[in-house]
Amino acid sequence: MDTLAGNRLNTKLRDVGNAISVVTTQFLEDTGATDNKTLLQYTTGTEVGGTQGTFAGTGDGALLDESSNFINPNQNTRVRGLTAADNTRDFFTSDIPWDGYNVERVELQRGPNSILFGQGSPAGLVNVGLKGAAYENEGQVEVRFDQNNSIRLALDLNKVLIEDELAVRFSVLNNDEKYQQKPAYSLDKRIYTALRWDPAFLNGEGVRTTFKANFEDGKIESNNPRTLPPIDRITPWFDTGTYNGSYISDGNIIGPDGELIAVSKGDTRVYQGLNKQTFNAHQLQQDNVQFPNHGQGRPGVNGGPYSGAFNPDYNPRLGNFADAFGGPINYYATVGGAPVIWQQEIQGSRGIGPDGAIDGGIGGFDFNRSMGVATESDFAKNAGLPFGEFGVYKNNSITDPSIFNFYDTLIDGQNKEEWQNFNSLTASFSQTYVNDMVGFDVSYNKQNYDNGQLSLLTGSQQAIYIDMMEVFPDGNTDGWEPGQIPFSNGTPNPNLGRPFISDKGQFGNNSYASKRESLRVTPFVKYDLSEGDGNWFRNIIGSGTFTGLYSEDTLDRENRNWQQYAIEDQGYIDFMNFANINSFNNGDLAPSTVVYLGDSLINASSAVGANIPGISQKIDLPRNSIARVFDSTWANHPGVDPAADWINNAYLPPELEYPDYAPVDPNNLTEAEMELWPDRRLSTQAENPLNYVGWRDYPYALTASEDSAANRERLTTRASLDSREVESQALIWQGHLLSDSIVGTYGWRKDTVTSRSFSQDTNNHLDGGGFGYLNFDPSYHTLAGARENQLEVQSHSYSIVAHLDQLPMVSDLMDNLPFSVSFFYNNSSNFQPEAARVDAYGDSISAPAGETWDKGILVQSKDGRYSFKLNKFTTNVTNGSSTALSNIGFLGQSQDWGGNWTNQFEYDMSVDNQSHVISHIARNRPAGSPVPPNFSEDLLLDTVDVWNDGQGNDINGNEVDGGRGSLYNYGLAPGETAADAAAREASAIAAWRAWQNSIDPRFYEAWQIDLNSPFRTTDATRISATTPQNLAVTEDSTSQGYEMEFTMRPTENWNIMINAAKTTAVRNNIGGTALNEFIEGYENALNNTAAGDIRVWWGGAGNETTLFQWNREIGSEWTSRKLQEGTNVPELREWRVNMITNYDFTEGKFSGLSVGGGLRYQDSVIVGYTPVIDSEGGLSYDLANPYMGPSEMNLDLWAGYTMELNDNLDWRIQLNVRNAFEGDGLIPITVQPDGSPAGYRIAPSETWSIRNTFSF
Known part of the structure; x- marks a missing residue:
């Protein structure tokens, strides 16, 4: 058999040292394969995703996300355990997925080959040879059903x-x-x-x-169907009893008699299971009081005598209510029904103070947000499970189809395309x-x-939740009656206990466009000195070919991301007083969708047998909606004085709040007693929500991306352009020496890559009232003027093949043997032309490069019926693009958040409790910086030495006007004085400033971070960060092993093929130099200085810190990824063996019949490792004792019959059965630290198809 893959000219496969396999159209027809998804299961050293695939291709992180595979599942491949193969059409790189209807052969190159393709995937390529016009009149009609x-x-x-x-x-x-999954x-x-x-x-x-x-x-x-079951965010709601976690930091707990007891990080903490608890949104977030059964979503107490202590009611099983943050929620309760819409977080922005002036708050309700069941990875970190801080826990999949039948039902319904x-x-x-x-x-x-x-569902929202919210958020502070849970008298939630799916449409919507153009000139010259007089010198030199190559390839690409919906209605924005929102993609303007599935499980003891149905409707949010919102306009009720006293029953009376409460006369407290045990219930009518217009219906108009091309462009959140020009030159020699016994090939290639790129996102368009809208004017959205990056790479490849049966002095010994023997050796390299990739500092990263070594033996029978090839290979990939760190953008966002909150504390800047536009600058601002618009004296503190204890007093004990200093200052931790809290704040600020000053200026430039943006004289904005275009996380990998291919033809009618691959592939140097350097420095600052104590979302002693957020968003994953260095790549089977056979009956009563089958074996697979503490107290993996997943064996069968209908028409019918006798099942991908399975993929199950072809 011949191939073009050796030297670009037709070459016999036995003369090529490269690892190449050729698939014929007959093989495609026998197996029923039509594309990568249905072919690569059978070929040597290759893997493919999809419903019939051999792996998921989603990595092995906490979140298994297949979203990127939906667009073009044919590209979800892997060769030699390394990375995806390049797809080419007649050796032109292509994004187009191939289909067998116009293909005459498929060639698979394993490992890099600079002769064939100097630029390309170091794993190899899948090349399809398209059918050309031929000098024969013929035709075929195919009809296939399944x-x-x-x-x-x-x-x-x-x-x-x-x-x-x-x-x-x-x-x-x-x-x-x-597909089996409906309606895929x-x-x-x-x-x-x-x-x-x-x-x-x-x-x-x-x-x-x-x-x-x-x-x-x-x-x-x-x-396209999903190959992963939904994430499980429902079954933990039914957990009963208790379980052991640990305290995740040093701190204090509240003792049985109200005393504070010191605990240390790692001490055992006993938690209660959710046990079908139900809540209201205020209750979950109320961490300012020690109200019984409160603050389950908050790990620390942030007010009162226990401020800073661990919250005894905290439940780490609670997590986000999908992705519902800020914007209204559209609740779809019935199929085909209109949604009921509620504002999810109350905005008190028009609230007034006792003097009647707007102070932007209503003290009668605190922060409120619904919650759901947390993912398993977040739960493990929050609960302090063993090794949880290292990010080694994975999200659990739903595994019981009686809960939700993921085998037959696509969770998205029609809401993914x-x-x-x-x-x-x-x-x-x-x-x-x-x-x-x-x-x-x-x-x-x-x-x-x-x-x-x-996409409707993205990220960790690819899950099924359960609604635990008893009521909507329109209750009041007295609850059903004074003394009971505040806000529990809201409108009852009719969907309590119902399963649901939810997301907000801000992510998972994207497009990609490419234009490729290539010109290739290939000259060649052959020589043959072996003909003639038989001169020994001529026989040594033999024959050969010199081949040249000159090519020019250009590639232009554009990527866009957009959100599906946004509230751009200025009337709504003004009504909600969102003056500080400076971008249309702010979460407050993004409506969420909640779709309930099935009946309530409130009376069920578990989710088993729930038989939750799929979503049966296409969700399209109404363009003109009416939401239930809280109107924070003062109502001017007759006789109500905003300065009059009001008892806020969201707080406890002092006799219950303070364990040491013991006044001489409770009815006549002294001034000292009132300062020692302040009654935090005492407030004014200005803080009573009932004195405001309150809950009402309010209309808003919605902009939808899919209504028009203009809308999609308007709601685009990120867009990038890049171009690449490659000029290539190559020279290849292949020589047949010593009477064709030695075949040598040598190739030199030089590629010059010139690339340019441009990107923009919403952060680039905040100034001057841009509201985040991207600029697609051709004069702006263009590569003109973009910096050129140039890369020049020279690569060399060579191979040598020795045919012993033709080798002088050996051939005579081989004459009497029934087989011939050939030895081969190959060394080849290549690179991927990714000159535009940059590291964390914005510097160009060297192109991904591959190098391979192949050596082995080929034994063939002289009659051509038997052939055995054994290849030992080593393939190295350096600077390959890694799937590690799915949330890499947080690298910049962490500097954004930390910088903004440090400014808030140091300069008393208000960000209105959100990281939006800084709207107020108070004391100590840098010299010369202006007082910004909308500045309010009401938000100034009364002393320069600012601090507020939550009771309205500053560091000197003076009353603070408005009592709002907690916006700008650290609250007391247990046992602290006011001076202690101020000192702790100052220490954190100083440490953060030291960290900021230590950052390489290249980082700020690359991420477009301007630390002075809040202090500009015009267009002052918060600090923001933009992820650099083409930011890449890299890793190195090495694959080693053996590949075997054995073909047999015992009779003219019987063909047998066996191939096997033994592969190990490990990863190293995850992240690359720059990223490792930055993260090492940042984690040192967070862990070993007070920079990790910068508070986020106000200064309460129990509030989140920069260290907490880093570990939650990316730090734990980074630690987990670094632990994977030296471990096997995900889902790699050490052994994969395929056997395919086919028999054709050509005479007798069975003439025209053909039968065949394929047996596919995959070895057991490493799915994880036991974490262990090493000798230095750090975490490592027990690599010698991995957790193993099961092996797999799949049987395919086929039978066909060909009949001549007339002289010019043949009919063939063929039945193919894949995965014969296999039912529904799951295959584990990841495990928890104890070895229990976490994430799964859906196993291929039995399918059949019937193909009719009419040939003429």
Whole structure:
């Protein structure tokens, strides 16, 4: 068999040292394979995702996310355990997924090959050779259907127009594929044509001239199935009893008699299971009082005598209510019904003070937010489970189909979609002379491709939740009656206990477009000195070919991300008093969607048997909506004085709040007693929510991205352009020496890559009232003026093959043997032209590069019936792009948040409790900085030495006007004096400033961070960070092992193929130099200085810190990733073995019948390691004793029958059964530290298809 993959000219496979496999159309027809998803299970050393795949391709982090695989599942591949293969069409790189309707062969190159492709994936490539026009009149019609009601129709016609001179081919595909998961589908429509012209007037007398061209146009619309079950955010609600966690830091707990007891980090803490508890949103977040059964969502107490202590009611099982932050929630309770819409977080921005002036707050309610069940990875960190701080816990999948039947039901319903559109034109002109001894080929290729997707569920919201909220948030501070839980008298939630799915449409919506253009010139010259007089020198030199290459390749790409909905209604924005919101993509303007599934489980003892149905409707939020909102306008009720006394029953009376409460006369407290035990219930009518207009219906208009192209552009949150030009030169020599016994190949290649890039996001358009809208004016959104990055790489490849049966002095010994033996050796390298990639400092990262070594033996029977090839390989990849750190953008956001809150504490800047626009600058601001608009004296503290104890007093004991100093200052921790809290604040500020000053200025430039932005004389804004375009996390990897291919043809009618691969692949140097350097410095500042104590979301002693947020958002994952250095890549089976056989009956009563089958074996797989504490007190993995997942064995069967209907028409029917006798099942991907499975993929189950073909 021949291949082009050796030296770009037809070469016998036995003469090539590279690891190459060739798949014929007959193999595709036998196995029923039509694309990567259905072929690569059978080939050597390759893996593929999808419902019939061999791996998920989602990594092994806490969150397994397959969202990026939905758009083009054919690209979810891996070779030798390294990374995805490049896809090429006739050796032109392509984004277009191939389909077998117009393919005549598939070649798989394992490992890099600079001769074939100096630029490309270091793992290898999958090249398809497209069908060309042939000099034979023929055609075929294909009709295929399967158990899921899929219908595949294909037509292929070839017509000779001028005998041996001009021919055309025309092919059409309509592949409507359905899946077991309903309503998943993929509709692939394509048209293809090819032309061949061998002009007679240019052929003859040793000259051959050929012109070829082909064109394909197609589109794919899909709602592809999921291969992962939903994340489990429902079953922990039913957990009863208690479990042991630990305290995640040093601190104090509240003793049985109200005393404070010191505890240390790591001490055991006993938690209660959720046990079907229900809550209200105020109750969950109220951490300012020691009210019984309060603050379950808050780890610390932030007010009163226990401020800073651990909250005894905290439950780490509680997490986000999906992604519902700020904006209104659309609750869909019934199929096809309109949503009920509630504002989820009360805004008191028009609240007044006792003097009647607006002070922006209403003290009668605190921060309120609904909650749901936390993911397992967050729960482990929050609860202080063993090793939880290191990020080694994974999110759990729902595994019981009686809870939700993920085998048969797509959790998204119709609310996920993908699309691909493409066309490709290829033309070539070749001419040879002197009977093909000299010649050239000029080829041109142009491709246009775009894809996109819309998603309802993204990230950790790809889950099923349960609603634990008893009421909506419209209750008051007395609850049902004084003394009971405040706010519990809100409107009852009719969906209490119902399962639901939810997200807000801000993420998971993206598009990609590429334009490729290539010109390739390939000259060659052959020589043959072996002919003639048999001179020994001539025999040594033998024959050979010199091949040259010159090519120019250009690639232009654009990526866009957008959100599906935004409230741009200025009336609503003004009504809600969102004056400080400076971007349309702010969470307060992004409505969330909650879709309830099935009946309430409030009376169930577990989720087992719930049989939660899928979502059966297409969610399209109403463009004109009415939301239930809180109107914070003072109502001017007759006789109500805002300065009059009011008892706020959200607080406890002092006799219950203070354990040492013992006044001489409770009815006549002395001034000292009132200062010692202040009654925090005492307030004014200005803080009573009932004195405001309160809850009412308010309309708003919604902008939807999918209503028009203009809307989608308007709601785009990030857009990038990049271009790449590659100029390549290569020279290849292949020589047949010593009477063809030695075949040597050597290649040199030089690639020069020039790249440019441009990006913009909402952060670039906040100034001057830009409101975050991106600028797509061609004069702005352009690569003109972009900095050029240039990269030049030279690569070398060589191989040598020795055929012993032709080698002088050895051939005689081989003559009597029934087989021939060949040895081969290959060394090859390549790189990926990613010159635009940058590190954390914005500096260019060296291109991903690969190098491989192959050596082995080929044994073939001399009759050609048997062949065995054994290859030992080592492939190294350096600077490969890594999937580590899914939230890499937090690297900049952490500096943004830390800087803004440090400013708030140091300069008494208000960010109105949110990191939006800084609207107020109070005391101690830098010299010359202006007083910003909307400045209010009411928010100034009364002394320069500022601090507020929550009771309205500053550090000197003086009353603070408005009592709002907690916005700007640290609250007391247990046992602290006011001076202690002020000193702790000053220490944290100083440490953060020291950290800021130590940061390499390149980081600030790369992330567009301007520390002076809050102090500008115009357009003062909060500090913000923009993730650098093409920011990359890199890692190195090494793959080693053996590959075996054995083919047999015992009889003319019987073919057997066996291939096997033994592979180990490990990863190292995760992150690369720059990222490791930055994170090492930052974590040192957070862990070993007071910089980690900068408070976030106010200064309460129990509030979140920069250290806490770092570990929650990215730090724990980073630690986990670094622990993976030296470990196997995810989902890699050490052994994979395939056996395929087919028998054709050509005579007798079974003539025309063919039967065959395939047996696919995959070894057990490492799914995790036991974490252990090393000798230095750090964490490592027990690599010698990994946790193992099960092995897999799959059987495929097929049978076909061919009948001649007439002289010109043949009919063939074939039945294919994949994964015979396999039912539904799950395959573990990740495990928890104790070895229990966490994340799963859905195992391939039995499928059948019937294919009818009519050939003529």
